[in-house]
Amino acid sequence: MRHPISLKQEFLKKWILGLQRCGFSSKKSTSIMERKKAIKLSADLAMASTRNGTTCWSRALITNASRDHESKILAQQILGPESQSLKKASSTMPPVICSRRIRSKKILKRSCSSHVRRVRKIALPQKVLSANSVAKRLVQKRTNILKSLVPGGEYMDDISLIEETLDYIAYLRAQVDVMRFVASASEVVNQNSD
Amino acid sequence: MNRGFIQEEMLHCTDVAVLERQRARMKWHQDQQQQSYFGGTEFGGGGSGVFQGHEGHHQVQNFQGLVGTGGGDLMLGEVVSQSVKVVDPAGLKNRWAELGRLELPQPDLGFESCGLLNGTSSEFEMTAGAISRTSSCPPKAVVAAVAEPKGKVSAPVGKESSKKRKADKVQNTQVVVEDEPKDKRSKLCAEDGESKITEQTSAKNTTADNNNRESSSDTSKENSKASEVQKPDYIHVRARRGQATDSHSLAERVRREKISERMKYLQDLVPGCNKITGKAGMLDEIINYVQSLQRQVEFLSMKLAAVNPRLDFNIEDFFGKEMFPACSTSFPTIGMPSEMTNPAYLQFNPAQVVACCGLEMGINSSDMALRRTISAPMSIPETYIDTPCFTQLPPSSTWDADLQNLLNLEFHQGRSTSFPSQPFTGSIEASNLKMEM
Numbered sequence: 291m292r293h294p295i296s297l298k299q300e301f302l303k304k305w306i307l308g309l310q311r312c313g314f315s316s317k318k319s320t321s322i323m324e325r326k327k328a329i330k331l332s333a334d335l336a337m338a339s340t341r342n343g344t345t346c347w348s349r350a351l352i353t354n355a356s357r358d359h360e361s362k363i364l365a366q367q368i369l370g371p372e373s374q375s376l377k378k379a380s381s382t383m384p385p386v387i388c389s390r391r392i393r394s395k396k397i398l399k400r401s402c403s404s405h406v407r408r409v410r411k412i413a414l415p416q417k418v419l420s421a422n423s424v425a426k427r428l429v430q431k432r433t434n435i436l437k438s439l440v441p442g443g444e445y446m447d448d449i450s451l452i453e454e455t456l457d458y459i460a461y462l463r464a465q466v467d468v469m470r471f472v473a474s475a476s477e478v479v480n481q482n483s484d
Numbered sequence: 485m486n487r488g489f490i491q492e493e494m495l496h497c498t499d500v501a502v503l504e505r506q507r508a509r510m511k512w513h514q515d516q517q518q519q520s521y522f523g524g525t526e527f528g529g530g531g532s533g534v535f536q537g538h539e540g541h542h543q544v545q546n547f548q549g550l551v552g553t554g555g556g557d558l559m560l561g562e563v564v565s566q567s568v569k570v571v572d573p574a575g576l577k578n579r580w581a582e583l584g585r586l587e588l589p590q591p592d593l594g595f596e597s598c599g600l601l602n603g604t605s606s607e608f609e610m611t612a613g614a615i616s617r618t619s620s621c622p623p624k625a626v627v628a629a630v631a632e633p634k635g636k637v638s639a640p641v642g643k644e645s646s647k648k649r650k651a652d653k654v655q656n657t658q659v660v661v662e663d664e665p666k667d668k669r670s671k672l673c674a675e676d677g678e679s680k681i682t683e684q685t686s687a688k689n690t691t692a693d694n695n696n697r698e699s700s701s702d703t704s705k706e707n708s709k710a711s712e713v714q715k716p717d718y719i720h721v722r723a724r725r726g727q728a729t730d731s732h733s734l735a736e737r738v739r740r741e742k743i744s745e746r747m748k749y750l751q752d753l754v755p756g757c758n759k760i761t762g763k764a765g766m767l768d769e770i771i772n773y774v775q776s777l778q779r780q781v782e783f784l785s786m787k788l789a790a791v792n793p794r795l796d797f798n799i800e801d802f803f804g805k806e807m808f809p810a811c812s813t814s815f816p817t818i819g820m821p822s823e824m825t826n827p828a829y830l831q832f833n834p835a836q837v838v839a840c841c842g843l844e845m846g847i848n849s850s851d852m853a854l855r856r857t858i859s860a861p862m863s864i865p866e867t868y869i870d871t872p873c874f875t876q877l878p879p880s881s882t883w884d885a886d887l888q889n890l891l892n893l894e895f896h897q898g899r900s901t902s903f904p905s906q907p908f909t910g911s912i913e914a915s916n917l918k919m920e921m
Contacts, residue, residue, distance in 0.1 A: 326789035333785060425764065432767035439774045449739065452746040455770060459753055462777040469784040476791050 297340065298464050304336035305468070331355060337465050346450065347458045350442020 312328050334351055341348035436451065437443035440458050443451055727733070744763075750770055751757045757769040 322786075322789050325792070326786045329788050330782065330785035333781065428764040429767065432764055432771060435771050436767060436774070439771060439778070449742050449746065452743060452750060455774065456746065456749055456753060459750075459770075459774060459777065462774065462781070466777055466780045466784065469781060469788070473784050473787050473791070476788065480791050 297461070298468050301336055301340045301461075301464055302468050302472075304339055305333050308332035308336050333465055333469060337461050341457070341461060345454055345457050346446060347441045347443070347454045348461075350445075354441060 309329070309332050312332060335355055338348035338351040338355075343349050343352070433448065433451070436455060437446065440446075440451065440455050443454065446454060727737070747763065747766055751760075751766065754770055754773045757766055757773075760766050760769055
């Protein structure tokens, strides 16, 4: 893990660069939602490219951004020259992960069905079984929610999900810090100039 | 009772998969074992432990190679590399035990068990050999020496073989096992006790036992070999009493350990998570935190979009702030994080400034001052960094522009009229202009 200060600086640099590219391309006045979307997308992409495509979440973030059609153009603008290398990094991984996901789903289904059958046959003490299953279901539910929150989390297993969450939280924190700072700064200046 | 306990232990710690693999490979090992066995008996009979140690060392090396080629199993490779480490002190103990046997009237007895367990480094052999030459201590003293260091290292050597032998002699094992009834140690202890037993019984001239052991020596040899490999696996995974040891549950346990280890890191990272125990609660907390962070990002981008009419909003205001890295101490209300204002970042500024200066050409007059400040750090960014307060500033035109912006900020934040604006005559009108706006 890098030092948070250098991380924030790099993020800020990339974000501003991305925003500039956006600003260059769209000279016409935009609505607030469009602007918001561009800002968020550029911030996310800057964060992902700060991570340099070494983690699953950053790759997934870039691929998600370039999947949607209208955001694809924006993402290409934001990423600019480095989009090629990052795309390459991000496009190499997902097919492998996807295939693994399908396979593991099959296995999961099979194992789940067999598990259910076995449980029915053996008929463990009902209390223990229910407590276990309740706890498991609780954890499973939360894990699924977490998977939906972390970009690319649906392709991860438990261990890598937690690792990626660790990394993602660190970067989200940096992003929030930088954005908060910029927002407060721009607020001050705007009030000043009004 | 103790016997039953030990046998239960044996069953628990026996990894079936590893054992079977070992048996499949046993024919390969047989030759190797025979070789070392004979070497051990020959040289050991001569009383020189050094040669024996060499034999044992070679045996371990070859054995490692065999496992590496034959198994192709990563886990086994680990296991063996660990076994070499672990065996060192154990080998020393075996030396000791062997010493005791060397003093006995029937020296060939000890080699059946000890010649097999020769895996040790040559240094230990050297010391042991030296002692074997010099010392002629009675067997009981040697046994005491064996019993001394076994507390630290958990090297359950020859589990299976000792089990078989224990079937012969229950009462002796009971005596020994009572010393250390803990799970791992008991195995080692059983082995040590086993060697003790062999000495005792041989001293008592129990020939029937000798015959028994001779007959079971072949199988016990194999088993001890197998258990030698399997024991670091046992240490590695740390299956406790009563835990399942088939490969699936072992893998599951390792996985769970990994997850809980990462969870601990997450606990440190996520605020307010350290009081919560239980995976579900922790996941809840983590989810909340990630969600709040993501919502904050949404909110902040919304705020930025609302505040700024243009997309490249943050450039001018950002640089309006970034001009004053050192002076930010005198403007605490700006709330500029100090980490963003180091020289490394300032070097980034001029390149950006060039771009944004071109961009901001057609803006209204209120931005004029800002644009002038933007052009400032291109000329003197370095001198800026080290200036602690602005009364020491040299009165140059660019400084005027910057201080003008400073004045603006100051007026906006504190409305402080006590600001020393005297030296900057050129900037006063502009700042007044700003105030009126």
